[in-house]
Amino acid sequence: MLQSESLTQQKHIKELEDRIEEQERYHRQWSLCLYRLPEREGEDLKKIVIDICRAIAPETESVLLLFVDICHRLGWRMEGTTRPVMIRFISRAIKKTFLKTKKFYFKEDLSAKNKEICKCLLLTVNLFSDEQMTYRWPFTIVISR
Structure with a gap:
């Protein structure tokens, strides 16, 4: 019973966090x-x-x-x-x-969550260090050869 309530609460918290993130992203436009x-x-x-x-x-x-x-x-x-x-x-x-x-x-x-996503993308892009790259935010990376 307690475990079920805990899972429900965790799901609700995650949904609220996602809604807050979306509102923050929207207002930063x-x-x-x-x-x-x-x-x-x-x-x-x-x-x-x-x-x-x-x-x-x-x-x-x-x-x-x-x-x-x-x-x-x-x-x-x-x-x-x-x-x-x-x-x-x-x-x-x-x-x-x-x-x-x-x-x-x-x-x-960018919101804190989107900045973290960008950091992860940059780490991924650094694997292609011998390539010429152009960055367009948010989240677009163009690799030109």
């Missing part, structure tokens, strides 16, 4: 992480991000303030490191415009 942006004391991060977006997509300048919903640095400040900036856009289409740029290093905002 509007977000990007910007890496290697130097950190300054007292910075106006939203202004800096909007200036970067203006440089990348000048055609959007008239409504740029509306495009960026939220932006902030992730994690704790540590000497000698630059924290990534999470940028949340008002739509996925706008996010895709900025993801395509080559001027800065933008990266998809």
